[in-house]
Amino acid sequence: MAHQVIRNALVYFSPTGATKTIAKSIAQGLAINPREFDQTLPADREKRIALEEAEFILLAFPVYGGRLPSLAKDVFTQLPRGRRPAAAVVVFGNVGPGDALLELYDLCAARDFEIKAAGAFVGEHSYSSVLGRNRPNDADKERARVFGVGIRQTLFGNSVIGRELLTRAQSPSWKPSEPSQARSFMLKPRSCEVCRFCIQSCPVGAFVGGDPKRIDQDKCIGCAACIKLCPHKARTFGDEEFMDDVALMVANHSEAKQPLVFLPPNLPEYLG
Numbered sequence: 001m002a003h004q005v006i007r008n009a010l011v012y013f014s015p016t017g018a019t020k021t022i023a024k025s026i027a028q029g030l031a032i033n034p035r036e037f038d039q040t041l042p043a044d045r046e047k048r049i050a051l052e053e054a055e056f057i058l059l060a061f062p063v064y065g066g067r068l069p070s071l072a073k074d075v076f077t078q079l080p081r082g083r084r085p086a087a088a089v090v091v092f093g094n095v096g097p098g099d100a101l102l103e104l105y106d107l108c109a110a111r112d113f114e115i116k117a118a119g120a121f122v123g124e125h126s127y128s129s130v131l132g133r134n135r136p137n138d139a140d141k142e143r144a145r146v147f148g149v150g151i152r153q154t155l156f157g158n159s160v161i162g163r164e165l166l167t168r169a170q171s172p173s174w175k176p177s178e179p180s181q182a183r184s185f186m187l188k189p190r191s192c193e194v195c196r197f198c199i200q201s202c203p204v205g206a207f208v209g210g211d212p213k214r215i216d217q218d219k220c221i222g223c224a225a226c227i228k229l230c231p232h233k234a235r236t237f238g239d240e241e242f243m244d245d246v247a248l249m250v251a252n253h254s255e256a257k258q259p260l261v262f263l264p265p266n267l268p269e270y271l272g
């Protein structure tokens with residue numbers, strides 16, 4: 001079905017900001033003023049995602065443990081079912097996208113969305129300032145913008161991308177992993193200015209009683225927003241074993257990865 005798309009919606013979840021940057025760069029290439037539905041904070045997720053008929057939707061999530069954050073399913077329950085063109089995008093921290101894109105494809109398909117394009121982009125890893133350092137960089141943003149131009153082309157035709165294409169994104173070393181979980185975080189009391197920015201940035205409201213020292217471990221999804229976004233660098237990971245795992249991950253994935261993009265085969269070869 002060819003769609004006459006005059007509006008588009010960006011729906012994203014982005015605790016540390018990389019996914020949002022990529023979604024917005026893609027939107028620039030689409031050249032249609034997007035309506036943004038940022039799903040990162042609890043208050044954002046309470047607002048209704050009102051989509052117009054056949055409105056194009058770009059869905060973007062970070063990769064957690066080679067999958068989507070479990071919260072992605074809740075976001076999908078807010079989306080109206082029905083045929084509409086969609087693009088599925090994930091952002092990973094230079095380790096690999098695992099099966100997150102497949103999972104996103106399936107969630108879209110379950111809502112009857114037609115997948116016109118899919119992409120996996122790189123962002124700085126939530127647990128490291130070395131892995132994917134400063135990404136998305138200017139080249140990533142330009143790639144994302146050009147991907148948006150490609151998506152726009154797909155909206156004038158009938159082509160969709162097949163699920164089997166996305167298995168190419170699966171990293172050979174991928175194994176199913178545990179859902180994302182709370183981490184042991186330490187607060188350096190002398191550095192903390194009690195500005196409470198960490199509390200405001202937490203996507204699941206895991207801080208107890210407005211106190212930056214108290215995290216409800218049952219709620220925390222380990223997104224690291226409270227660490228990465230603290231303006232005074234007052235938080236660190238407190239778990240030595242976990243830091244050893246991160247160090248190993250950094251050592252094994254130091255080579256910079258490139259974005260993977262999937263567009264219908266009959267489009268001009270924009271993306272190499």
Ligand SMILES: Cc1cc2nc3c(=O)[nH]c(=O)nc-3n(C[C@H](O)[C@H](O)[C@H](O)COP(=O)(O)O)c2cc1C
Nearest residue numbers: 015016017018019062065066093095096123125126
């Ligand atoms: C719990 C958790 C699990 C993650 N798992 C992966 C992974 O499997 N592969 C990877 O490359 N990056 C992984 N990352 C890194 C994020 O995908 C990456 O940093 C992304 O840019 C975060 O997006 P955001 O800035 O929009 O929050 C993980 C991050 C977290 C918090």
Ligand code: SF4
Nearest residue numbers: 192193195196198230
């Ligand atoms: S953002 Fe940093 S400085 Fe501000 S309250 Fe949280 S830990 Fe303290």
Ligand code: SF4
Nearest residue numbers: 202220221223224226
């Ligand atoms: S407390 Fe947990 S869920 Fe909240 S911002 Fe920090 S790491 Fe993320």
